[in-house]
Amino acid sequence: MDIAPTLDNAAHLLRRAAWGGTPQEIEAAASAGIEAAVASLLDPSDAPDAGSPYRSTTGDAAFGDSALQLWWYHLAVNSATPALERLAWFWHGHFATSIDKVEYADLMHAQLVMLRREGLGRFDDLLEAITHDTAMNLYLDLHLSQVGNPNENFARELMELFSMGAGHGYTQTDVEQAARALTGYGLVLVEPQYRYVGTELKPEFHDFGQKLFLGRIGNFDGSDIVAAIVERPECHRFVCGRLWHRYAGTVPSEAVVGDLAAVFREDLLISDVLAALLTHPEFYSDDVKWGLVAQPVELLVRTWRNFGLDILDVRDRPYDALSAAAEDVEGGWMPFALEWLGWDVGQRIANPPNVGGWGHNEFWLDTNGSSARVRVGREVGHLIASGAGAVSRNLHALAGRPHQLAEAVLRQFGVVSWSASTFDAVVAAAGDDWPDAAIVSAVSTAFASPEVTLA
Amino acid sequence: MTEELKCSPSPLTRRRFLGAAAGLGAMVAAPPMITRIRDRQEATRAERQLGPVVQASSRRVEAGELVVVTIQQGGGNDYLNTLVPLNSGAYRDLRRDGAVQEENTVRIDNEYGLFAMPYLASQWDLGDLAIVHGVGRDGSTLSHFDETDVWERGDTDYDTQTGWLGRALHAVANGRGDSLLGMSLGDLSPAMLAPGWNPVALPEYGNIPWTAEDRESWSSAAKGFDRLVQPDRADSPLAAAVRNGQSLVFELADLVGPALENRVEYVEEPQMSTGGPDRFFSGEEYVNAGELGEQLVIIADLINAGVPTRAFHVQQGGYDTHGDQADSHPQLIRQLDMAIEAFHNRLGSNAEKVVIATWTEFGRTPEWNGSGTDHGTAGMQFVVGRHAVGGHHGEPPSLTNFDGDGNFIVTTDFRSYLGGVVEGAFGVAAGDVFDANTRALEVVS
Numbered sequence: 001m002d003i004a005p006t007l008d009n010a011a012h013l014l015r016r017a018a019w020g021g022t023p024q025e026i027e028a029a030a031s032a033g034i035e036a037a038v039a040s041l042l043d044p045s046d047a048p049d050a051g052s053p054y055r056s057t058t059g060d061a062a063f064g065d066s067a068l069q070l071w072w073y074h075l076a077v078n079s080a081t082p083a084l085e086r087l088a089w090f091w092h093g094h095f096a097t098s099i100d101k102v103e104y105a106d107l108m109h110a111q112l113v114m115l116r117r118e119g120l121g122r123f124d125d126l127l128e129a130i131t132h133d134t135a136m137n138l139y140l141d142l143h144l145s146q147v148g149n150p151n152e153n154f155a156r157e158l159m160e161l162f163s164m165g166a167g168h169g170y171t172q173t174d175v176e177q178a179a180r181a182l183t184g185y186g187l188v189l190v191e192p193q194y195r196y197v198g199t200e201l202k203p204e205f206h207d208f209g210q211k212l213f214l215g216r217i218g219n220f221d222g223s224d225i226v227a228a229i230v231e232r233p234e235c236h237r238f239v240c241g242r243l244w245h246r247y248a249g250t251v252p253s254e255a256v257v258g259d260l261a262a263v264f265r266e267d268l269l270i271s272d273v274l275a276a277l278l279t280h281p282e283f284y285s286d287d288v289k290w291g292l293v294a295q296p297v298e299l300l301v302r303t304w305r306n307f308g309l310d311i312l313d314v315r316d317r318p319y320d321a322l323s324a325a326a327e328d329v330e331g332g333w334m335p336f337a338l339e340w341l342g343w344d345v346g347q348r349i350a351n352p353p354n355v356g357g358w359g360h361n362e363f364w365l366d367t368n369g370s371s372a373r374v375r376v377g378r379e380v381g382h383l384i385a386s387g388a389g390a391v392s393r394n395l396h397a398l399a400g401r402p403h404q405l406a407e408a409v410l411r412q413f414g415v416v417s418w419s420a421s422t423f424d425a426v427v428a429a430a431g432d433d434w435p436d437a438a439i440v441s442a443v444s445t446a447f448a449s450p451e452v453t454l455a
Numbered sequence: 456m457t458e459e460l461k462c463s464p465s466p467l468t469r470r471r472f473l474g475a476a477a478g479l480g481a482m483v484a485a486p487p488m489i490t491r492i493r494d495r496q497e498a499t500r501a502e503r504q505l506g507p508v509v510q511a512s513s514r515r516v517e518a519g520e521l522v523v524v525t526i527q528q529g530g531g532n533d534y535l536n537t538l539v540p541l542n543s544g545a546y547r548d549l550r551r552d553g554a555v556q557e558e559n560t561v562r563i564d565n566e567y568g569l570f571a572m573p574y575l576a577s578q579w580d581l582g583d584l585a586i587v588h589g590v591g592r593d594g595s596t597l598s599h600f601d602e603t604d605v606w607e608r609g610d611t612d613y614d615t616q617t618g619w620l621g622r623a624l625h626a627v628a629n630g631r632g633d634s635l636l637g638m639s640l641g642d643l644s645p646a647m648l649a650p651g652w653n654p655v656a657l658p659e660y661g662n663i664p665w666t667a668e669d670r671e672s673w674s675s676a677a678k679g680f681d682r683l684v685q686p687d688r689a690d691s692p693l694a695a696a697v698r699n700g701q702s703l704v705f706e707l708a709d710l711v712g713p714a715l716e717n718r719v720e721y722v723e724e725p726q727m728s729t730g731g732p733d734r735f736f737s738g739e740e741y742v743n744a745g746e747l748g749e750q751l752v753i754i755a756d757l758i759n760a761g762v763p764t765r766a767f768h769v770q771q772g773g774y775d776t777h778g779d780q781a782d783s784h785p786q787l788i789r790q791l792d793m794a795i796e797a798f799h800n801r802l803g804s805n806a807e808k809v810v811i812a813t814w815t816e817f818g819r820t821p822e823w824n825g826s827g828t829d830h831g832t833a834g835m836q837f838v839v840g841r842h843a844v845g846g847h848h849g850e851p852p853s854l855t856n857f858d859g860d861g862n863f864i865v866t867t868d869f870r871s872y873l874g875g876v877v878e879g880a881f882g883v884a885a886g887d888v889f890d891a892n893t894r895a896l897e898v899v900s
Binding site (some may be wrong): 140141144146148149150151152153156160161166167172173175176286287290291292293353354355356361362365366367368369370371372373374419420421422424425426427428429430432441442445448449450453454 | 529530596597598599600601639649654655656657658663673678679680681682683685686687689690691693694695696697698699700701703704707772775777778779824825826827829830860
């Protein structure tokens, strides 16, 4: 059954599958039709190279957290394949790993690049890659797990959070046996730079005994554990449920999970199951359309993309040099804004609160999240009012016409229909006599509205 | 003024940028203060369970009323290396090279030494420390997320939408929802405070308008917010919650702003840092009371200012010590100890009406894994304060007889423990907040 190619459906698709569309992109998606728009969104052929923050040619000077933030935002905002970036962001939350414990920004960068590379492919490849990922190894203590002293941290989360779900198809015994199979995966250290560059199986620390895992007996290693997991129906249902949770926001019905799992189990292809999700009639229900709060990072990327705001490009020069140079330039701080706004909104790339990833829906609506939207909305409003971004000029031209200014601001956020309450509020805000203040207030009020806050 | 708004000063650092932003608000004529509308809002699903939300009362905490501060030790605190069994071969066998040396503990009686918590040991001597043994639940999944959920809900039923502290405060408010009776500090959403409307979390310093000048500036720049928070007929439950959250921010600012705007800023007081290597652990780093200490000091200032809030919640993370536990765990509990000492000092005589209750989602495996401990079942909890019933509560679990997974057999149901806090501190029957059959442990009087 085809999905009606309305502006409302097209805007919804772009908000969820990508970072949200500009008015032009929403029109184009509606004209193409939802199915064609989904196919185009999930086509990776125009994907840019992920790149890296600046590294010196000697390779010893790695970059830090600030450069990592800006590298990520630059790619997310400018990419020709926003749906691919959005999916990599989903996997980052799914396989949540924190630089707080890992400590090395280059290892977090390598993991984020891997999640992007494998994100649309086969789930078994992705699960295998995260099992051998260096940052993950450090984060969940795999490098400490040795024969005779298995550490359960990774083994448990591999099943609970990454592939099957707590209480679904495995027992504490399976956790213990998987932990044995996962012993001996150590880190590869390069000296004299003293950098971790990968993981490897160190036989002297690996448990080569027989294990009983998910009903089978064998001398299993980490790859065998992954292979056994991805065959299980609990795994198919869990992964589909997690995709629905983050893309649709609601609790999926049994029927929806069944539909998606049937697609997923054929080839374990994530691109197939995501296409099925984004073209599922249930995905276009009112409950789903009003069922997801945008995570702050998503809101920032949407704002930067749609209003054409600048981000520092850290690929060619070290962050510190760029930072020093910006000190002498009028407005030179603006391209840095996303680096510190991440602190303000309570969500930093590579810094989830725990291995469960970031919160969902109501989590962002407590007074912490609400005050951040007020405050960050004001800062974004100031940026735009001061002339930053391709859209600023158009908005200035509408000063003195509150209704038109309010409509232009809401549309620029990718909103195609709105409540009377919100529109009244943005019009009131846009009614300030002084143009800059009208833009600041209109943008900040719109930024905190349900229409923008809900993805 | 116009000059400033063009953001032209160079170099314009972030601080100056924010200064410029504040300048704008001061210039624009202030609209009327935000209209409070939450009591007119349509009831959301959860509100229907619990009755309507009304705006914060202007009352204060009355004489004789207690304030509860819950401290969550996130990640699962290790029971055996916090409260160390003395002269126990079973303990040393389980912990091998991870065992705490007895001489590094403060002996509290013939059975136990308290590790790295000298201040709590002093409270024990005063009769102001309750130690609750073997706390957990049957049927634990050993998952952080499941077990944290269970503790926050105070219920093993995953369909329960409310938190135990939210329900208790609801009873305190005689069935009216009073959002500002409970408050959390820190980044994590306080689900256990959630009675169905937006939980109140005190934002980071600077993220909320503390000063009168800031509040006026916010109101000006947030022109239109009085309309934005008006419910719309077409609102979905989440859309209504967005508006409600925005409204609550201004309400919270009105409550805590005046209480905190003249506070003496956090300074590192002597009791908030070891000042150097500590006798409880090797290594060069010293330990300080950290973010937990800062948050508790803010809570002390709010209590001293007389806000009507009856329960505060803070979290200290990092207890998931699968690896390197010998380094991290002593520092965590030492930090907790120092933070509580700093809190008491800041409270002064008001410390008498404050009950501190810890909780952690589970204890850890009895057996050492070579570098730490994995997820276990029963843990231990502390209640601290003049109204704590000092002494041991609950039965210590066996160190030789375990469940089928090699974990402690739970001896104290977590609801009995929390029920004791609720009954003792709020006078609310445990059975009204938890399962009807819950028998409260007398940990607070």
